[in-house]
Amino acid sequence: MISLNWYLVVSALLFCIGLIGVLVKRNVIMVFLCLELMLNAANLSLVAFSDYLGNIQGQIFTIFNITVAAAEAVVGLAIIISLYRNRAMTNVDDFNLLKW
Amino acid sequence: MQYNFVVLLGDIKQISAEMVIILTIVVIMLMDILAPRGDKTLLAYISLGGTLLAALVCCTWNGVEQSIFSGALVVDRFAFFFKLMLFTITALTQLMSINYVKLRNINRGEFHALVLFATLGMLIMVSGADLLSIYLGLELNAIACCVLVAFLRQNVKSNEAALKYFVLSLFSSGILLYGISLVYGVTGEINIYKIARYLSGQQNVSHPMLHLGLVLLVVGFGFKVAYVPFHMWVPDVYEGAPISVAAFLSLGPKAAGFAVLVRIVMVAVFTLKVEWSILFSLLAVVTMTLGNLTALCQENIRRLLAYSGIAHVGYMLMGLVAAANYPQLGITSVIFYLLCYVFFNIGPFGIIILLCNKHKICEFIGDFDGLSVRSPLSAFVMTIFLLSLAGIPPMVGFVAKFLIFMAAMKAELYWLVAIGIINSAIAMFYYLRIVVAMYVRAPKPGLKINASPSLTIALAIMVGFTLLMGIYPALFIGFARYSIATLL
Numbered sequence: 088m089i090s091l092n093w094y095l096v097v098s099a100l101l102f103c104i105g106l107i108g109v110l111v112k113r114n115v116i117m118v119f120l121c122l123e124l125m126l127n128a129a130n131l132s133l134v135a136f137s138d139y140l141g142n143i144q145g146q147i148f149t150i151f152n153i154t155v156a157a158a159e160a161v162v163g164l165a166i167i168i169s170l171y172r173n174r175a176m177t178n179v180d181d182f183n184l185l186k187w
Numbered sequence: 188m189q190y191n192f193v194v195l196l197g198d199i200k201q202i203s204a205e206m207v208i209i210l211t212i213v214v215i216m217l218m219d220i221l222a223p224r225g226d227k228t229l230l231a232y233i234s235l236g237g238t239l240l241a242a243l244v245c246c247t248w249n250g251v252e253q254s255i256f257s258g259a260l261v262v263d264r265f266a267f268f269f270k271l272m273l274f275t276i277t278a279l280t281q282l283m284s285i286n287y288v289k290l291r292n293i294n295r296g297e298f299h300a301l302v303l304f305a306t307l308g309m310l311i312m313v314s315g316a317d318l319l320s321i322y323l324g325l326e327l328n329a330i331a332c333c334v335l336v337a338f339l340r341q342n343v344k345s346n347e348a349a350l351k352y353f354v355l356s357l358f359s360s361g362i363l364l365y366g367i368s369l370v371y372g373v374t375g376e377i378n379i380y381k382i383a384r385y386l387s388g389q390q391n392v393s394h395p396m397l398h399l400g401l402v403l404l405v406v407g408f409g410f411k412v413a414y415v416p417f418h419m420w421v422p423d424v425y426e427g428a429p430i431s432v433a434a435f436l437s438l439g440p441k442a443a444g445f446a447v448l449v450r451i452v453m454v455a456v457f458t459l460k461v462e463w464s465i466l467f468s469l470l471a472v473v474t475m476t477l478g479n480l481t482a483l484c485q486e487n488i489r490r491l492l493a494y495s496g497i498a499h500v501g502y503m504l505m506g507l508v509a510a511a512n513y514p515q516l517g518i519t520s521v522i523f524y525l526l527c528y529v530f531f532n533i534g535p536f537g538i539i540i541l542l543c544n545k546h547k548i549c550e551f552i553g554d555f556d557g558l559s560v561r562s563p564l565s566a567f568v569m570t571i572f573l574l575s576l577a578g579i580p581p582m583v584g585f586v587a588k589f590l591i592f593m594a595a596m597k598a599e600l601y602w603l604v605a606i607g608i609i610n611s612a613i614a615m616f617y618y619l620r621i622v623v624a625m626y627v628r629a630p631k632p633g634l635k636i637n638a639s640p641s642l643t644i645a646l647a648i649m650v651g652f653t654l655l656m657g658i659y660p661a662l663f664i665g666f667a668r669y670s671i672a673t674l675l
Binding site for chain 2: 105119125142167182186
């Protein structure tokens with residue numbers, strides 16, 4: 088039996104990797120993947136807590152979460168595609184029309 | 188209690204206002220496909236009618252206090268107050284969009300359906316009683332808003348604003364979710380009222396994981412409400428998005444976010460009030476100071492409004508801090524501020540729409556030079572909105588700010604009040620700068636008014652309420668006080 092702490096450590100690590108990835112990655116698609124990593128870290132910790140506490144709410148939350156993440160992915164990729172059509176680039180540093 | 192079909196029907200009856208919105212969305216989407224090509228202005232009127240009908244239906248449930256769908260949603264006066272406010276925001280946005288959508292060649296069916304989707308998300312947020320339904324409402328709103336911001340598909344600024352909005356909104360949802368998972372881990376509950384019951388039953392509530400979870404929740408909602416340091420998307424989105432969408436975003440998500448924040452801090456984690464009041468007082472100071480100082484050096488009115496909006500959030504947070512010791516007074520001042528903010532903050536966006544045509548958007552302060560000569564009435568209306576934003580006595584902005592400062596004084600937060608007053612003085616400068624441009628400078632050629640009946644009606648409603656609430660605020664303060672009576 089794997090104890091709760093291991094799950095939490097893995098989920099915290101995943102969350103940090105995602106968080107740092109969003110801040111340092113330069114390609115839009117990579118940023119997007121790191122965002123998904125953050126969501127999944129939260130999913131993992133919800134499921135782990137749900138198992139530990141023996142109540143089902145955390146798992147229900149996770150199922151909804153996966154659905155929401157899929158919907159977000161659709162909109163996000165659509166935005167990236169329309170940007171690519173207009174500007175033909177995917178580096179976040181180049182999107183600097185709006186500042187201050 | 189056993190959950191059977193009869194109970195389900197009873198619960199559905201309680202959310203009939205939301206049902207009306209859903210039906211309107213379906214009708215609009217079907218008609219958009221089935222109707223012949225060409226002018227589809229009818230769709231705009233249908234969505235407006237649906238919103239008003241929903242508001243009427245919502246009024247029939249006033250005074251009901253009930254928890255529905257096994258505690259996932261709650262119908263109470265607090266939610267009722269915010270629902271009416273959201274319907275007002277949506278109706279004003281739609282009135283302002285009717286002509287603007289045609290001007291910018293936006294697909295009407297999709298646009299109005301998405302505005303209603305965003306509204307639906309916010310309606311769920313304000314009546315959400317557990318973290319799951321709040322999260323789902325928030326995401327429904329965020330996804331719809333992302334598409335709305337990106338609506339000018341050929342415009343690179345709109346694309347870029349949408350990308351920034353999307354990345355930051357997903358980023359904040361990730362943080363929010365992680366916070367929710369920690370709170371769930373400590374308390375074993377996702378229902379706000381059950382979390383409150385669990386925490387009040389504990390001897391020692393200072394659990395580090397709970398504190399971290401709480402901070403992450405505040406960060407997550409900070410994106411919606413737009414306080415520092417999660418404000419970076421605001422100016423970019425206001426500048427890039429279609430103007431009526433910017434007007435919608437400047438209020439809708441902010442109001443819904445505040446409703447959720449109030450429900451969480453006043454109900455779920457009220458036992459941790461020492462911790463969150465310190466957190467919010469720091470955020471309030473940084474938010475209003477940074478918002479005001481950055482607004483000073485803006486030339487673009489949309490960006491100026493964005494930073495001024497951030498500063499206003501700072502004032503509202505002051506009321507929330509005061510609520511830790513004086514819940515009644517503090518929360519009344521916050522929600523009254525939000526209510527009147529609806530009218531005088533959407534107003535200036537209406538004036539910007541009034542001045543834009545197919546080729547040019549007048550969004551710089553220089554474009555407003557000599558507006559009083561070209562169109563005395565619109566300059567006068569803009570002045571009313573700006574004076575109200577600045578908080579000058581006959582307008583409602585003054586009453587709202589006065590209530591907040593009074594609540595903070597009562598809670599003995601003198602340093603916070605001092606910083607707030609200095610900030611209001613700074614803010615006066617950039618609002619009056621626009622007034623000076625309109626009244627003192629010589630008019631530029633090519634400034635044209637592009638008035639349409641719907642936009643005129645929207646502006647008239649907003650001016651009317653700004654003046655009415657300023658002259659007779661007692662009625663609306665009474666409504667605010669009534670709506671929080673059962674929450675606290």
